[in-house]
Amino acid sequence: MSLRSNTLWEVLKSAFSQRVWEQxxxxxxxxxxxxxxxxxxxxxxxxxxxxxxxxxxxxxxCPAPWFNRVAGTIVNCLRSLPQxxxxxxxxxxxxxxxxxxxxxxxxxxxxxxxxxxxxxRMAESALTEVSKGKLExxxxxxxxxxxxxxxxxxxxxxxxLTRAFTTALIAIVSMTALAGSFGAGxxxxxxxxxxxxxFQHDMLIATVLVLIxxxxxxxVAGDVVSRTLLKKWKLx
Amino acid sequence: xxxxxxxxxxxxxxxxxxxxxxxxxxDLSVEKGDIFGIVxxxxxxxxxxxxxxxxxxxxxxGSVVIGGVDITALSKKELALERRKIGMIFQSFxxxxxxxxxxxxxxxxxxxxxxxxxxxxxxSEVLSLIGLEDKRNAYPGELSGGQKQRVGIGRTLANSPxxxxxxxxxxxxxxxxxxxxxxxxxxxNQKLGVTILLITHELEAIKYICRNMAVIxxxxxxxxxxxxxxxxxxxxxxxxxxxxxxxxxxxxxxYGEGEGI
Numbered sequence: 332m333s334l335r336s337n338t339l340w341e342v343l344k345s346a347f348s349q350r351v352w353e354q355x356x357x358x359x360x361x362x363x364x365x366x367x368x369x370x371x372x373x374x375x376x377x378x379x380x381x382x383x384x385x386x387x388x389x390x391x392x393c394p395a396p397w398f399n400r401v402a403g404t405i406v407n408c409l410r411s412l413p414q415x416x417x418x419x420x421x422x423x424x425x426x427x428x429x430x431x432x433x434x435x436x437x438x439x440x441x442x443x444x445x446x447x448x449x450x451x452r453m454a455e456s457a458l459t460e461v462s463k464g465k466l467e468x469x470x471x472x473x474x475x476x477x478x479x480x481x482x483x484x485x486x487x488x489x490x491x492l493t494r495a496f497t498t499a500l501i502a503i504v505s506m507t508a509l510a511g512s513f514g515a516g517x518x519x520x521x522x523x524x525x526x527x528x529x530f531q532h533d534m535l536i537a538t539v540l541v542l543i544x545x546x547x548x549x550x551v552a553g554d555v556v557s558r559t560l561l562k563k564w565k566l567x
Numbered sequence: 568x569x570x571x572x573x574x575x576x577x578x579x580x581x582x583x584x585x586x587x588x589x590x591x592x593x594d595l596s597v598e599k600g601d602i603f604g605i606v607x608x609x610x611x612x613x614x615x616x617x618x619x620x621x622x623x624x625x626x627x628x629g630s631v632v633i634g635g636v637d638i639t640a641l642s643k644k645e646l647a648l649e650r651r652k653i654g655m656i657f658q659s660f661x662x663x664x665x666x667x668x669x670x671x672x673x674x675x676x677x678x679x680x681x682x683x684x685x686x687x688x689x690x691s692e693v694l695s696l697i698g699l700e701d702k703r704n705a706y707p708g709e710l711s712g713g714q715k716q717r718v719g720i721g722r723t724l725a726n727s728p729x730x731x732x733x734x735x736x737x738x739x740x741x742x743x744x745x746x747x748x749x750x751x752x753x754x755x756n757q758k759l760g761v762t763i764l765l766i767t768h769e770l771e772a773i774k775y776i777c778r779n780m781a782v783i784x785x786x787x788x789x790x791x792x793x794x795x796x797x798x799x800x801x802x803x804x805x806x807x808x809x810x811x812x813x814x815x816x817x818x819x820x821x822y823g824e825g826e827g828i
Contacts, residue, residue, distance in 0.1 A: 462661070473651035486663070
């Protein structure tokens, strides 16, 4: 149903009709699947990357300035690609690994390649918030580097890491929608094919609603988790 | 031989365009079971000195020997093990805020992979020693400064260290709390025989618990001896200034309300 031939009210009503949601629901499933898998990859790789970036500069807890410079440069290069270009660039990789350059698998590769460096930097800055004194205390008690990372650094940074990951997760959702127009399927695909190409504005409104709800849930959940931690630690 | 032997310790902080000589040949010896104070103005190098002892700061040259072990010659791994016997408390406490008091004190024990039951027993022991049994499940965020420093002391005590290094440990506390923390250190020293090295700019603290002291100026120890001796007859400039300021305060207190009569 289009706004060109129908009133806004009719289109709005139609946006909640069964006909629309029969198409939208499976797409929501696809989107959630892509978001979940790439979020997991981004979380694990991003935290590892963030920790490495944090501990390796000169004066860090495990100095390796050379490594730090190389890793930092690679991260900056990956981050300079806009998400749309990253999707196009990783298509050959997806084709080589998965045998096809479209579908959710290809999208996940692009998402991970784009969001891991971003979340890596965010994790790095979240770790910087942990006071150096705590790490020194851990060192003075005879902790090894790994013990400092897992028993002090990550637990102490948990609340700010949660906040950083919430932001990253929302970026992943928006990038998933973008990937829809490059053959990834999901919500973005619906929005482009029906909403843009066929002027089916009821579909478009439905996808917008879905995206708003998903992002709201993520943001609220992230805030609740980080606030609960800080409250538990009596820091707020 | 003394328990802590520091010989000809040098440390320079080098920037790109200027270098800053902070320790210029420190010689110091501390007997076992002593409470030893080191005073000096800001920038005299006292913090760097204490941080060189457990190599939080790497000295450029010279040696630090504690209980016969040459700390400066240890590899990274050996150093980590040796550090477990050298406790350290800080001006800013540096407690782990995501861990409870209990978990903070248990931390050094977990490093040693001690059994849970033994950890529980040891932490309870330490908690009663520092008088915070009722705060075992509290987070540092809800403690007062004095309580935080007690946890800091408890955390270093868990490992039964031979030495405790105090880096301006009471400088962030009010006078009353300072006294209570110093009392705790004194008690630990008497009960457990732990050697304590106290770095501070508060002469009051040194007078209160130290037997021996040293005065550090421009990266060298310029005066060293019994606290009573130095207080009565300071030879160095820094020592004199410190004692002068200190006694002028004392006199002021003495005349306090009687002034003008």
